[in-house]
């Protein structure tokens with residue numbers, strides 16, 4: 001359900017409402033995510049001489065990518081045609097979606113073809129739905145496990161109102177922001193971030209040298225559980241990132257939430273918060289992802305009472321550097337009005 005909700009939201013932002021309402025397209029777009037994961041896992045263990053051939057064969061056999069590609073190609077071609085007509089001074093429709101954004105990001109000297117634009121879009125689609133839905137799913141589990149946070153979160157959402165949330169561009173709801181950040185701290189989906197290959201010799205502040213061609217990355221899962229950076233790191237403290245002055249005003253005595261970071265911070269912050277990567281390459285989708293996750297979680301919080309069907313059951317598994325939620329974990333939702 002979380003994947004579907006995130007996929008629908010992303011589809012509207014990426015491709016516009018028409019495709020988001022197209023059932024065959026949406027089903028392929030969602031299957032594409034799992035099929036990409038399976039294909040990537042197979043390809044990575046194959047010798048490089050045969051990997052592209054087998055990868056293409058598998059992708060063709062699984063099929064979702066082709067439906068996505070065939071649906072997006074005419075749109076990309078139409079947009080390129082509009083761009084050419086605009087250059088001739090003709091009036092063309094204005095578009096505010098990701099197809100347009102990707103097209104405008106292409107290098108001016110050598111603009112991308114429709115084929116390249118569609119492949120960029122498909123890669124972006126895979127990454128954005130996959131990581132946003134798994135991160136939101138963990139936050140949903142945490143709302144069930146730490147139900148003492150529900151009431152202050154409901155108060156915040158209902159007293160702020162959706163209109164003000166919209167007006168803030170997704171920046172409102174600071175308590176929910178902190179709760180999501182704590183959830184991602186305790187259960188980051190990716191244990192590794194900021195993967196970089198050295199192009200010239202590079203020295204770290206502790207004297208370690210990275211030679212050209214060598215890879216280096218950061219370890220957010222370890223950093224986020226390190227007592228040097230997070231007081232009482234094993235403890236879930238939903239409001240640890242909130243400005244203490246604001247917390248006093250908004251919440252009185254939420255049980256167990258005695259720990260705050262020295263400096264308040266936001267979910268979208270970067271630097272030592274490695275969830276989004278580093279510097280110029282840090283995730284440009286983080287503001288959008290945060291606004292989408294807040295919207296989704298705030299809807300769950302205000303519309304339902306929630307609990308895990310079996311709070312003791314394992315909720316996630318590790319696969320290489322990832323930790324994924326089990327699809328089988330059931331969350332019981334009771335509409336609030338029916339309580």
Ligand code: HEM
Pocket residue numbers: 124127128129131132135193194195274275276277278279280281282283284285286288289
């Ligand atoms: C919870 C959700 C998300 C997480 C945790 C996440 C995390 C990341 C990370 C760690 C990177 C690599 C940064 C680096 O190497 O320094 C990245 C890159 C990227 N992300 Fe996200 N991301 C999320 C959602 C999204 C969404 C929704 C979009 C698009 C709508 C998006 C678009 C991108 C793009 C385009 C890049 C490549 C940036 C570049 O190489 O310059 N991400 N993301």
